Amino acid sequence: MLIRASLLSAPALQELHFEADGGLVVEGGFISDAGAFGAVASRHPGLAVEDLRPFWILPGLVDLHAHLPQYEAVAADGLELLPWLERHIFPAEARFADLAHASATARSYLQDALSLGTTTAVLYTTIHADATDAIFREAEACGIRAVIGKTMMDRNAPEALLEDTATSLRTSEELCRTWHGRDGGRLQYAFTPRFAPSCSRELMTGAGRLARDYGAFIQTHLAENLQELAWVHRLFPEADHYADVYRRADLLGARTLLGHGIHLLPPERTLLRELGCSLVHCPSSNAFLQSGTMPLSAWLEEGLSVGLGTDVGAGPSLSMFREMGEACTASKLRRASQQVQTARLGRVAGITDEQKHQIAEALDLEPQPTLDAAGAFYLATRGGARALGLGDRLGALEAGFEADFLVVDVRLSDPFGRISPNPAQALSRLVYRSDPRLVQQAYVRGRRCFHRD
Numbered sequence: 001m002l003i004r005a006s007l008l009s010a011p012a013l014q015e016l017h018f019e020a021d022g023g024l025v026v027e028g029g030f031i032s033d034a035g036a037f038g039a040v041a042s043r044h045p046g047l048a049v050e051d052l053r054p055f056w057i058l059p060g061l062v063d064l065h066a067h068l069p070q071y072e073a074v075a076a077d078g079l080e081l082l083p084w085l086e087r088h089i090f091p092a093e094a095r096f097a098d099l100a101h102a103s104a105t106a107r108s109y110l111q112d113a114l115s116l117g118t119t120t121a122v123l124y125t126t127i128h129a130d131a132t133d134a135i136f137r138e139a140e141a142c143g144i145r146a147v148i149g150k151t152m153m154d155r156n157a158p159e160a161l162l163e164d165t166a167t168s169l170r171t172s173e174e175l176c177r178t179w180h181g182r183d184g185g186r187l188q189y190a191f192t193p194r195f196a197p198s199c200s201r202e203l204m205t206g207a208g209r210l211a212r213d214y215g216a217f218i219q220t221h222l223a224e225n226l227q228e229l230a231w232v233h234r235l236f237p238e239a240d241h242y243a244d245v246y247r248r249a250d251l252l253g254a255r256t257l258l259g260h261g262i263h264l265l266p267p268e269r270t271l272l273r274e275l276g277c278s279l280v281h282c283p284s285s286n287a288f289l290q291s292g293t294m295p296l297s298a299w300l301e302e303g304l305s306v307g308l309g310t311d312v313g314a315g316p317s318l319s320m321f322r323e324m325g326e327a328c329t330a331s332k333l334r335r336a337s338q339q340v341q342t343a344r345l346g347r348v349a350g351i352t353d354e355q356k357h358q359i360a361e362a363l364d365l366e367p368q369p370t371l372d373a374a375g376a377f378y379l380a381t382r383g384g385a386r387a388l389g390l391g392d393r394l395g396a397l398e399a400g401f402e403a404d405f406l407v408v409d410v411r412l413s414d415p416f417g418r419i420s421p422n423p424a425q426a427l428s429r430l431v432y433r434s435d436p437r438l439v440q441q442a443y444v445r446g447r448r449c450f451h452r453d
């Protein structure tokens with residue numbers, strides 16, 4: 001198949017690649033050639049051309065953190081993390097004991113995610129092994145690329161969502177054996193201790209050991225909310241900091257995805273960098289639950305690996321286009337707030353400049369560069385793929401990469417239905433004015449998994 005369309009990708013953080021009249025050859029699930037249409041066509045004279053102009057081709061989007069069972073409880077507003085879990089989320093998760101409900105929710109969720117451009121989804125389920133198996137089946141059938149894990153909880157949760165430690169480890173291992181690496185690696189398993197407060201040391205240590213044994217992923221939450229931080233400190237007095245709780249359980253490695261991590265200390269960031277873990281930035285969730293903002297630009301500069309996640313149901317939408325816009329907005333609000341506080345601090349009388357400097361440092365008031373649409377696009381494509389260890393074969397439109405891509409109608413984001421001649425501006429509109437009808441087709445490994453009628 002030789003597709004003719006405009007090609008837009010972000011092979012690196014500050015790098016957009018645009019081919020106004022592009023050609024993309026897809027063979028055996030992979031991109032075998034890409035570039036200017038004339039050159040590509042001349043190298044493949046026998047191939048039939050599928051002319052998709054004026055649509056654009058983008059790499060498929062990678063959502064690194066979301067909770068599929070929370071879809072029905074999405075956008076339940078008004079609370080911070082811990083009371084929100086109790087009031088809205090645990091009841092929704094308890095309903096996944098009903099297998100028919102789990103399958104139906106998974107079907108809706110995965111179709112909606114594909115229709116919004118997510119071709120790789122990293123998902124938490126609930127403690128229910130049967131429901132997790134059903135979610136894997138739905139993912140297998142619809143064609144999406146997915147990393148999925150049964151949520152593990154053996155303490156500090158409602159009775160209906162608690163499991164004993166041995167059962168949690170055994171059923172997780174069984175699921176991993178069944179699904180990890182299925183369909184040539186399209187489906188993968190993530191051992192998923194929910195977060196430190198709902199897991200015993202034994203459960204976390206066991207999950208770390210199993211993940212290593214099977215070469216599987218690990219996903220959990222880290223440093224999302226201040227009350228959560230205080231709770232972790234009380235529960236694990238022996239740990240140096242929150243990340244150290246996971247280090248002691250051997251949960252941190254190159255295949256570890258840590259949701260949020262917005263309140264991290266410098267030694268925690270050093271630890272994560274050294275061990276090769278990735279953070280998942282979920283800006284709409286962080287705003288929704290009043291958790292805080294991540295100093296994203298500073299941490300990217302420090303060399304931390306960061307991708308993006310919707311964190312549905314705390315994030316209100318499955319759209320990664322919207323999440324990219326939220327990431328840009330969050331970085332702007334953070335910078336604006338730093339500038340306002342710096343100006344106010346400058347006007348305080350009765351303290352020395354040295355004291356003001358110390359206060360500014362303690363409050364982290366050094367203004368950071370903001371994230372632009374191109375940077376967010378990178379994080380949602382190749383940056384996300386890198387966090388999964390797939391940066392050399394997923395998230396770009398290059399020969400040798402897996403053929404996970406979107407066909408989008410960029411005119412829907414333009415106020416006059418036109419196509420901007422400036423690709424950076426068109427991209428900015430895609431993320432700040434994302435239209436739910438944007439995606440016309442979504443492909444995973446060359447298979448069309450979504451087509452808008």
Ligand SMILES: [Zn+2]
Nearest residue numbers: 067221259311
């Ligand atoms: Zn989450």
